[in-house]
Amino acid sequence: MTTTTSSQPIILIAGHWLGAWAWDEVLEHLETDHSRAVAVTLPGLDRDDPERATKTLDDQAAAVLDIFARHGVSDEQPATIVAHSGANAPVSLVLDRHPELVDQVVWVDSGPVAAGSVFAPDLPEGVEELPLPSLDVLAQQASLEGLSAEVLERFRARAVPEPGPVLRQPVELTNDARRKVRTTLVCCSIPGTQLLELAHAGHAMFAEVANIEHxxxxDLPTGHWPMWSRPGDLAKVIQSASSRAI
Structure with missing residues (x-):
């Protein structure tokens, strides 16, 4: 088990279709008496919420800020945010609105989005939610490397459809201070050198990376879901980033 020496809050947020449960194996390596690691289920991804399909990116960003408040996050005690995949949109909003509350962000096979970004601009207004696609389709969109049949079955069983409003909402960003927040990119399904090349070439998905100051x-080579394929190694990366934030 990884030992943590920081009391700084660590807020873990998984991507599309996932709730706090996605971090269970990582938390086994992070949690000690001195750790304050908290996994989050964003609004819209709680299966028991009858209004979940109406939730927006603004709702999700507000929920993260509420988690901050409940765990004593302040400008004097900022948090480390760990954001995986599609959590990048609401976390980018949090960084834009309250950069002083975040000491460091750890992007897990993900990265900050640019102003005006929309995840699914062509998703019709009549589509209330987007369920997890078939594994064949999913494998065309993201690497499944390192995931056993058992893990994939659990993913399918526990996945919650992503709310349509979250996927259609443009990300409005106005505060350049978000780019000053210390940042760690954990590159899994694409090597870091290639990602940086794409960022500096202005690739739409990665261009914002080129604007980060720190x-x-x-590199943590594996598929797009390292919290399942390499949970111990991912915990070590998170631990190291949080320790450097002291």
Missing amino acids: LEVI
Whole structure:
């Protein structure tokens, strides 16, 4: 088990279709008496919420800020945010609105989005939610490397459809101070050198990375869901980033 020496809050947020449960194996390596690691289920991804399909990116960002408040996050005690995949949109909003509350962000096979970004601009207004696609389709969109049949079955069983409003809402960003927040990119399904090349070439998905002022890039080769394929190694990366934030 990884030992943590920081009392700084660590807020873990998984991507599309996932709730706090996605971090269970990582938390087994992070949690000690001195740790304050908290996994989050964003609004819209709680299966028991009858209004979940109406939730927006603004709702999700507000929920993260509420988690901050409940765990004593302040400008004097900022948090480390760990954001995986599609959590990048609401976390980018949090960084834009309250950069003083975040000491460091760890992007897990993900990265900050640019102003005006929309995840699914062509998703019709009549589509209330987007369920997890078939594994064949999913494998075309993201690497499944390192995931056993058992893990994939659990993913399918526990996945919650992503709310349509979250996927259609443009990300409005106005505060350049978000780019000053210390940042770690954990590169899993694409090597860090390739990602940086794409960022500096202005690739729409990665261009915002080129604007980050304090950046560390760490390669953790595996598929797009390292919290399941390499949970112990991912915990070590998170632990190291949080420790450097002291």
